[in-house]
Amino acid sequence: LAKTTQPISMDSYEGQEVNITCSHNNIATNDYITWYQQFPSQGPRFIIQGYKTKVTNEVASLFIPADRKSSTLSLPRVSLSDTAVYYCLVGDLRNNFNKFYFGSGTKLNVKP
Amino acid sequence: IAGITQAPTSQILAAGRRMTLRCTQDMRHNAMYWYRQDLGLGLRLIHYSNTAGTTGKGEVPDGYSVSRANTDDFPLTLASAVPSQTSVYFCASSEDGSSYNEQFFGPGTRLTVL
Numbered sequence: 001l002a003k004t005t006q007p008i009s010m011d012s013y014e015g016q017e018v019n020i021t022c023s024h025n026n027i028a029t030n031d032y033i034t035w036y037q038q039f040p041s042q043g044p045r046f047i048i049q050g051y052k053t054k055v056t057n058e059v060a061s062l063f064i065p066a067d068r069k070s071s072t073l074s075l076p077r078v079s080l081s082d083t084a085v086y087y088c089l090v091g092d093l094r095n096n097f098n099k100f101y102f103g104s105g106t107k108l109n110v111k112p
Numbered sequence: 113i114a115g116i117t118q119a120p121t122s123q124i125l126a127a128g129r130r131m132t133l134r135c136t137q138d139m140r141h142n143a144m145y146w147y148r149q150d151l152g153l154g155l156r157l158i159h160y161s162n163t164a165g166t167t168g169k170g171e172v173p174d175g176y177s178v179s180r181a182n183t184d185d186f187p188l189t190l191a192s193a194v195p196s197q198t199s200v201y202f203c204a205s206s207e208d209g210s211s212y213n214e215q216f217f218g219p220g221t222r223l224t225v226l
Contacts, residue, residue: 043217
């Protein structure tokens with residue numbers, strides 16, 4: 001099973017770069033790595049996705065080493081509004097159907 | 113506005129009662145999912161459906177059932193609610209069930225079973 005492990009929580013200050021690492025030792029060949037963000041009382045929303053090396057969008061960067069057993073979400077210059085829970089998600093293929101397993105999430109607390 | 117709607121927003125239910133949580137999407141997505149979220153446990157998949165007419169079990173399916181009669185609707189039923197089913201329930205959808213498709217989440221239903 002392609003389950004994931006993340007730090008439970010992280011603290012940061014406004015303006016800093018934040019890196020959150022996710023471990024997924026059993027990732028399958030066809031799996032992509034996806035990160036979601038969740039604010040209190042809301043459903044998660046998509047941030048970024050990648051398969052290997054590096055992906056960057058307007059919100060974040062995702063670094064994936066060659067063995068794909070881990071990935072790092074990088075948030076540049078965080079603000080107070082980035083305080084949220086961040087989930088690392090890896091797809092799990094079984095009998096031609098996907099079962100998605102969210103990690104326990106990392107609660108990021110950005111301080112002024 | 114395209115997206116996912118869930119109903120009710122919240123509900124208090126007596127143990128032993130039957131309850132159906134509703135989920136509707138208008139994005140014509142093939143795959144739909146139900147998750148529960150409990151404090152400290154993150155999101156756990158209950159059931160999923162990769163296309164209308166098919167369903168599958170997720171990580172925590174016991175005590176829940178689903179149906180997928182059409183593309184848009186994916187109701188979750190608790191046949192006889194128990195207090196351990198107190199949770200926030202999220203419905204989600206994606207274009208299909210592959211891992212590279214973004215999941216879109218509804219606003220959630222907060223269920224309390226007494």
